[in-house]
Amino acid sequence: xxxxxxLTGGIGxxxxxxxxxxxxLGARVIDADQLAREVVAPGTDGLAEVVSVFGPEVxxxxxxxxxxxxxxxxxxxxxxxxxxxxxxxPRVRARTAELVxxxxxxxxxxxxxxxxVETGQGKGFDLVVVVQADESTRLRRLMDVRGxxxxxxxxxxxxxxxxxxxxxxxxxxxTNDGTLxxxxxxxxxxxxxxxxxx
Numbered sequence: 001x002x003x004x005x006x007l008t009g010g011i012g013x014x015x016x017x018x019x020x021x022x023x024x025l026g027a028r029v030i031d032a033d034q035l036a037r038e039v040v041a042p043g044t045d046g047l048a049e050v051v052s053v054f055g056p057e058v059x060x061x062x063x064x065x066x067x068x069x070x071x072x073x074x075x076x077x078x079x080x081x082x083x084x085x086x087x088x089x090p091r092v093r094a095r096t097a098e099l100v101x102x103x104x105x106x107x108x109x110x111x112x113x114x115x116x117v118e119t120g121q122g123k124g125f126d127l128v129v130v131v132q133a134d135e136s137t138r139l140r141r142l143m144d145v146r147g148x149x150x151x152x153x154x155x156x157x158x159x160x161x162x163x164x165x166x167x168x169x170x171x172x173x174x175t176n177d178g179t180l181x182x183x184x185x186x187x188x189x190x191x192x193x194x195x196x197x198x
Contacts, residue, residue, distance in 0.1 A: 002100065003108045003198045006124070008116035008166060009131030011156050012138030012146075014176035014183060018131050019112045021187040027108040027195075030099050032092055032115075039091035040065050049087050054080075075155045089119055108195055117161040122169035127194060130170040132163050133177050 005027070009015035023029045039046040042063050051059060054073055060066040074081040096111060103109050113121060122128050133141075135157065142153035167173055172194060174186045 001105060002103050003127070003195065004100065004125045005108060005110045005195065006116050006122060006128040007110050007112045007131070008114060008128070009176075010133075010138060010160050010163065010166070011114065012141040012153070013131045013133045014141075014174075015112060015114065015131045017176070017180060017183055018129070018174060018187055019110060021184050022108075022110050022191070025188070025191050027110045028099075028103050029110045029112055030096055032096070032111065032113045035092045035095050036088050037065075039088060039095065046087060046091050050084070053083055053087065075152075075159055081159060085115075085119075089115075108198075115160070117166050117169055126198065127171045128169050129172045129174065129190065130166045131174045131176055132166065133175070137177050 005022075007015060007019055007022070009018075019029045019031065038044075040050055041047065047065060050065065050070070054070060058066055058070040058073065060069075070084070074084050100109055100111075111125065113119075116122060116128070138157060139150065139153050142148045142156065143150060146153075148156070172190055174183065174190070176183045
């Protein structure tokens, strides 16, 4: 038996830190963001389709996808974002299914999926874990750590599901408004109480 965990949270909430700790504890983590980059790498049909839809200006000088340029095109434009998602999401799901199938029996497989709620994938997991943080905390992280302007950060947050929508599908909610150590303590407790018993 493989235990499938869906891990999600709004941008800047700290989901990556939770995924990192779960990997340290022994989970197999599948990072949807990483797969989303793989499926549009140079030479892939995914990249070819993105360029055919959004134009060659979304390519960098090296022929790879210029993610910031593409981000400026799609964030704030719901139709463009949905078109991009229709190219990337099916490819990511197919690759995820391959990786889950490769996991040995008894594994805890954590699918790190930023848009789990938006794409309606909540029912496909044995446990859904949501990482949340106050919007002001998330804005600060996006500006300080990722170098976004406040307007860019707000646009990214607004493009995602609300905290209420994420909590509605959650089996476990981890709150990340404190220190990294406090977050890791919550993850360790969840591992012992919710995941190991399964």
